[in-house]
Structure formats: structure tokens, C-alpha cells
Amino acid sequence: MDWLRSLTRQETTHSRFVGMLFLTVLTLVITIFLPPVADSELAGGAAIAIVVLGLSWLTGWSGQISLGNSGFMAVGAYAAGIWAHHHASTPLVFTLFLALVVGGISGLIIAVPSTRLRGPYLAGMTLAFSAAVTPIAQNFTSMTGGEGGLFFNSLATPKWFLHFFSGPYAAINASAQWSADLAVVVAGVMFFFMANLFHSRTGRAMRLVRDNDVAAELMGVNLARARTSAFVVSAAFAGLGGALYSLLQASVRPETFPIGLSITLLTLMVLGGIGTLSGAVIGGIIYAFSENLVAHVNSLTGVNPVSNVGANMQGMIFSVLLILTMLFAPRGIVSLKYPLQRLFRARPLSRGAKEVH
Amino acid sequence: MHNIFAGLSQGIIYSLVALSLVIIWQSTHVLNFAQGAMAMIATYIGMTEIDRGVGYWWCVIISVMVGMALGGVTERVLIRPLYGKPEINPIVVMVGFLGFLEALAAAIWTSTTRNIAEPFSQIYFKSNGHLVFLSSFVIFQIVLAIVIMLSVAALFRFTKLGLQLRASALAPEVSRLLGVRVSRMLTIGWILSAGVGAIAAVIIASGNFGLFPTNMDGIFVASFIAAAVGGLESPLGAVAGGLIIGLGEQFILAYWSPDVAPLGGIIILVIALMIRPQGLFTKTTIRRV
Numbered sequence: 001m002d003w004l005r006s007l008t009r010q011e012t013t014h015s016r017f018v019g020m021l022f023l024t025v026l027t028l029v030i031t032i033f034l035p036p037v038a039d040s041e042l043a044g045g046a047a048i049a050i051v052v053l054g055l056s057w058l059t060g061w062s063g064q065i066s067l068g069n070s071g072f073m074a075v076g077a078y079a080a081g082i083w084a085h086h087h088a089s090t091p092l093v094f095t096l097f098l099a100l101v102v103g104g105i106s107g108l109i110i111a112v113p114s115t116r117l118r119g120p121y122l123a124g125m126t127l128a129f130s131a132a133v134t135p136i137a138q139n140f141t142s143m144t145g146g147e148g149g150l151f152f153n154s155l156a157t158p159k160w161f162l163h164f165f166s167g168p169y170a171a172i173n174a175s176a177q178w179s180a181d182l183a184v185v186v187a188g189v190m191f192f193f194m195a196n197l198f199h200s201r202t203g204r205a206m207r208l209v210r211d212n213d214v215a216a217e218l219m220g221v222n223l224a225r226a227r228t229s230a231f232v233v234s235a236a237f238a239g240l241g242g243a244l245y246s247l248l249q250a251s252v253r254p255e256t257f258p259i260g261l262s263i264t265l266l267t268l269m270v271l272g273g274i275g276t277l278s279g280a281v282i283g284g285i286i287y288a289f290s291e292n293l294v295a296h297v298n299s300l301t302g303v304n305p306v307s308n309v310g311a312n313m314q315g316m317i318f319s320v321l322l323i324l325t326m327l328f329a330p331r332g333i334v335s336l337k338y339p340l341q342r343l344f345r346a347r348p349l350s351r352g353a354k355e356v357h
Numbered sequence: 358m359h360n361i362f363a364g365l366s367q368g369i370i371y372s373l374v375a376l377s378l379v380i381i382w383q384s385t386h387v388l389n390f391a392q393g394a395m396a397m398i399a400t401y402i403g404m405t406e407i408d409r410g411v412g413y414w415w416c417v418i419i420s421v422m423v424g425m426a427l428g429g430v431t432e433r434v435l436i437r438p439l440y441g442k443p444e445i446n447p448i449v450v451m452v453g454f455l456g457f458l459e460a461l462a463a464a465i466w467t468s469t470t471r472n473i474a475e476p477f478s479q480i481y482f483k484s485n486g487h488l489v490f491l492s493s494f495v496i497f498q499i500v501l502a503i504v505i506m507l508s509v510a511a512l513f514r515f516t517k518l519g520l521q522l523r524a525s526a527l528a529p530e531v532s533r534l535l536g537v538r539v540s541r542m543l544t545i546g547w548i549l550s551a552g553v554g555a556i557a558a559v560i561i562a563s564g565n566f567g568l569f570p571t572n573m574d575g576i577f578v579a580s581f582i583a584a585a586v587g588g589l590e591s592p593l594g595a596v597a598g599g600l601i602i603g604l605g606e607q608f609i610l611a612y613w614s615p616d617v618a619p620l621g622g623i624i625i626l627v628i629a630l631m632i633r634p635q636g637l638f639t640k641t642t643i644r645r646v
Contacts, residue, residue, distance in 0.1 A: 059445065063443075063445070065445050065448055065449070067452065113627045113630055113631070119388075119444040119445065119448065120382075120387075120444065120448060120589075121388075121585060123390070123448050123452075124390075124581040124582070125623070125626065127390070127578060127581070128578045128581070128582060128622055128623050128626070129623060131574060131578045131619070132619040132620050132622075132623060135618075135619040136620065139615070139616040140616060259574060260456065260459075263453070263456040266449060266452055266453075267453065267456075270449060308463065308464050308465070308467050309464045309465075311463075311464075312460040312463045312464035313464075314460075315456055315457070315459065315460030315463070316457060316460040318456065319453045319454070319455075319456035319457035319460060320457060322449065322450075322452075322456070323435065323450050323454060323457065326449045326450045326453065327435070327438055327439070327450065330442075330446060
């Protein structure tokens with residue numbers, strides 16, 4: 001359980017904590033100025049960013065790929081949903097923690113037979129899992145509520161928060177901002193944990209597993225355990241993100257988590273930049289405002305948004321972007337920083353002088 | 358008895374799609390996640406020709422031709438730039454292609470289920486007043502699938518093209534030295550595979566299942582499991598795997614619980630992997646990690 005300890009490591013945690021805290025507070029301040037609609041979109045984006053981060057860890061750091069993270073989202077969402085449905089007064093932190101644990105356990109169940117599988121086998125196996133989740137949720141009606149799904153209201157805005165708002169739409173505005181702030185804080189905490197994991201002993205070992213598994217084994221890394229734990233962490237993040245996502249919507253239904261969502265997650269990860277924190281943030285932002293983007297494209301091209309073409313515009317744009325990014329810029333939007341860095345780097349002459357002596 | 362026929366007729370579809378996956382895997386070591394979607398698009402194009410008044414058999418031929426063309430173009434445009442890259446890259450690209458084709462089909466033809474009028478009756482035969490659980494459509498389905506499999510086998514076994522295909526899959530460098538145009542062989546592998554997939558999709562669209570943009574998702578998953586049970590390397594294993602999955606799903610549905618049926622394929626795959634991780638029908642040694 002090395003990775004568990006690494007989540008609260010002491011040496012360099014401090015600076016990362018300050019950085020994450022700064023970014024979280026900055027985003028919270030931004031939510032004050034955003035309109036309520038944008039706030040709720042941002043909340044959904046923050047939930048998705050957590051899932052994308054988990055997937056990014058799996059793919060970027062351990063070299064595995066999963067098409068099952070929409071399934072793990074569903075597992076976490078149903079775990080939280082079933083609990084919140086029966087125990088409405090549970091603190092949110094506990095519900096989310098439950099989703100994290102249940103998501104991780106479901107990841108473990110899928111991972112143990114899959115650790116023998118590499119690349120395409122693992123992708124296919126996880127695809128089979130996420131394909132099975134929707135019918136399972138539809139079939140076990142007594143627990144999941146079947147097609148209709150479950151409804152709950154765990155994100156009720158606290159009284160003290162309402163005081164900041166006035167006017168005829170105070171309640172709605174307050175609720176939108178409360179959910180956005182909550183989602184941003186949860187995402188901040190999860191990003192902080194993942195930042196530590198990236199820079200821990202486990203993170204370094206994981207990169208070695210990805211790049212050269214024989215060398216990793218010679219260094220004493222247990223390959224099967226490393227791959228399994230990477231998978232479990234990824235599934236736990238997906239479970240928590242899925243739970244947060246459905247808590248924001250105050251309901252969970254089988255068709256919230258289609259296979260297509262796994263493709264969307266993959267797209268967001270690749271677009272942002274595989275294996276990076278900022279890539280996952282970019283992915284979340286893209287998701288949050290994708291509907292606006294698509295509406296913009298629809299109005300630019302003159303496509304009727306409620307027509308067939310308009311309704312499927314998002315799917316087409318996302319998949320084309322995924323293919324193009326993978327073919328021409330596999331490191332994603334984050335890799336744009338390299339040309340920028342080169343621009344601001346010290347002059348070649350002075351660097352050459354340094355190298356001489 | 359009913360379960361055996363139903364399982365076999367479903368399983369042979371899985372076998373066909375699994376066979377098409379194995380052909381691609383053997384030639385280019387890519388698991389084509391868009392295989393089902395490509396076949397779906399080909400079937401839609403064939404179906405629009407039926408709407409224009411051509412007969413069923415023309416629809417089959419058009420679908421297969423379109424499917425083959427799509428397979429060849431896909432290999433040239435999407436897969437060729439990715440040879441030698443990490444194995445995740447082609448997976449991601451093909452998953453993206455899957456998403457694109459499904460969104461495209463929904464945009465053009467809507468998501469409502471359509472049916473291609475089947476060429477043969479689906480009503481079960483009766484003998485001495487008992488249902489036999491076989492219809493002429495089921496027989497057509499099984500016979501067509503077997504004919505396709507045998508012709509693919511014959512192509513690989515007895516023709517010069519088949520020999521070149523096998524050679525470039527087994528030892529690309531040596532084949533290139535001996536004058537086989539390996540890159541062309543890879544494209545031909547994709548064309549063949551997409552054609553086989555398109556036939557399976559047409560059969561599915563002709564039956565009760567119908568045609569809708571995501572109709573091949575479940576089939577693809579089951580066929581992938583079938584190919585994985587067989588070991589991904591072996592065409593014979595793919596066919597056997599398909600039949601095993603078809604029968605297994607049917608028996609789980611009939612004797613255990615319909616609620617767990619969606620998990621049936623995964624359960625079978627896990628059991629098969631525990632028995633023989635390298636696949637039930639493969640001779641190659643597993644990569645030790």
C-alpha cells in the first residue's frame with residue numbers, strides 16, 4: 001500500500017498544497033462572477049475532470065488504457081445514489097468517500113483478471129464491462145430504480161450560504177454557485193492527491209513499468225501489483241467523479257453512463273494532454289463548455305440544433321478532434337507550452353557559452 | 358434444443374465478426390474497435406439502395422463493397438501513420454473512429470431502428486406438429502456464415518494471395534526481401550476483414566435485431582470476447598470462440614437469470630483466461646511480463 005502513504009507524503013507536499021489551494025480559491029472567486037448557468041456547467045466539468053484525471057493517471061503513467069471508466073462512474077454514482085436515496089441526511093463527504101471506495105473495489109474486481117491482459121485485450125475487457133453496466137442497472141430494478149433511476153437531494157444549499165444572495169432568483173443562483181463551489185473544492189482535493197501520487201515513489205515506479213517493464217521488474221517492482229493498483233486508483237477516481245456528477249444532477253439513471261461517455265472521457269484526456277494535471281483541467285473545462293462550443297459551431301454552420309445533424313454534432317466534433325489530436329499532436333493541448341517555453345528561453349549564445357566551460 | 362439452435366445462430370454471427378477481427382489482428386496487430394461501426398455504415402448505405410428499389414442481394418453486394426472500400430481507406434489513412442507508435446495510439450484512434458461513425462450514422466439516418474426485409478421467412482418449421490426451432494432464415498444465416506468462413510479459409514490456404522498474406526503477417530521483413538509487397542498485403546487484410554464484417558452486419562440487420570447506429574456495439578463486444586477466448590491469433594479459435602459465447606449467453610439467459618446475461622460474456626472470458634491466458638486455440642507462447 002505504498003501509494004496510500006504517498007498521498008500524504010511530507011517532504012514536497014507543502015508547496016503542492018499551497019499551489020492547489022491557490023488555484024482552488026482562484027476558481028471559487030471566479031464562480032462568484034460567472035452567471036448561474038456557467039456555474040452549473042463548471043460544476044459538471046469539475047466532476048468530469050476528476051474522472052479524466054484518473055484515466056490520465058492510468059494511461060499516462062502506467063501505460064494501460066481503459067474504456068470502462070464510464071462504467072466505474074456508474075458504479076460510484078449508483079453507490080452514492082442508493083446510499084443517498086435511503087440515508088438522505090448523510091454528510092456529503094461520507095457519500096463521496098463511499099463512492100470512491102466502491103469504485104475502487106469494482107476496479108479491483110475488473111483488474112485482477114485483466115492484469116494478464118495488455119493493451120487491446122485490456123481495452124476490450126473494460127469496454128465489455130462498461131457495455132454491461134447499463135443493462136445491469138436497468139435489470140436490477142429493486143436497487144437501482146430501473147429505467148426511471150433514483151432521485152435524491154444531497155446537495156441542498158446551506159442556510160448561511162443563501163444570505164449572500166438576494167433578488168427574485170436568489171435560491172436558484174445560490175444553489176448553482178453552491179454546487180459549483182462544492183465540485184471545485186472536491187476536484188481541488190482530488191487533484192492535490194494525484195499531484196502527490198505523480199511525484200511519489202509509486203509514480204516513478206509506474207513510469208518505469210510503462211516504459212520498460214523488464215527493467216522495472218529487475219528493480220524490484222511487482223508488475224502485476226503495480227498495474228492493478230494503477231487501475232484501482234483510476235477506478236476510484238472515476239467512482240468519485242461519477243458520484244459527484246450524479247449528485248449535481250440530483251438523480252442517477254442507466255442512460256447517464258453510455259459507452260459513448262467512455263469515448264468522451266478518452267477524448268478529453270487526449271485533447272488536454274495525457275498524464276498531466278493541467279491536461280485534466282483543460283479536459284474538464286472543455287467538457288463544461290462543450291455545449292456552448294457546439295451551439296456556436298451549429299450557429300456558424302447554420303445547422304438546426306434540434307435536427308439530427310445538430311444533435312450529433314458534439315459526437316462528430318469530439319471524435320474528429322480525438323483522431324486528429326492522436327495523429328498529429330499526441331501530447332495534446334498541454335504540449336503547446338513547449339514552443340512557448342522555447343520562445344522565452346535564454347538566448348542560444350549565452351547557453352552555448354555555459355556549456356563550453 | 359431451442360437454446361442450442363438460438364445459441365448457434367447467434368454464435369455464428371459472433372464467429373464471423375471475431376474472424377474479421379482476427380484477420381486484422383494477424384496482419385497489423387491492431388484491434389479494430391471501429392469494426393462493428395464500419396460494417397454498420399456499410400449496411401446503412403446498402404439499405405438506402407434497397408429504399409431506391411434494388412433487391413436484397415444487390416444490397417448485400419453493395420454493403421460488402423462499401424465495407425471493403427472503407428476498410429482499405431481506413432488502413433491507409435488512419436492506421437498507416439501509427440505503425441511503430443505505442444500500442445495505445447491505434448486503440449485511441451479506432452475508438453475515435455467508432456464514435457465518429459456512430460454519430461455520423463445517427464446524424465444522417467436517425468437513431469430509430471430499421472429493418473431490412475429478410476429474404477427468407479423467420480417462421481419456425483414444424484414437423485408432426487412440433488416446432489423445430491429452425492426457420493429458413495436461421496438456415497440461411499448459418500449457411501451463409503459457413504460459406505464465408507470456408508472461402509476465407511480457402512483464400513488463405515490455397516491461393517498465392519493467401520500465401521503472401523500469411524507470409525507478411527508472420528515475417529514482414531523476410532517477405533519484403535522475397536518480393537511481397539507487405540504494405541499492400543496489410544491493406545488487403547483490412548479490406549478482407551471489413552468485407553467479412555459487413556456481411557455479418559447485413560445478416561444482423563435482416564433479422565429481428567434491426568439496424569440502428571449503435572446496433573453493432575454489443576455484437577462487437579461479444580465478438581471481441583470470442584476472439585480473445587480463441588486467442589486473437591487463430592481464425593479457428595475465433596470461430597469456436599464465437600460459438601462458445603453464443604451458446605454460453607443463451608444458456609445463461611435460459612437457465613440462470615436474464616439479469617446477469619449482460620455479464621455472461623465477461624464471465625466466460627475470465628474463466629477462459631484463467632484456464633489458458635494465451636487463448637484456447639493459440640500455439641504461440643505468451644509474452645512473459
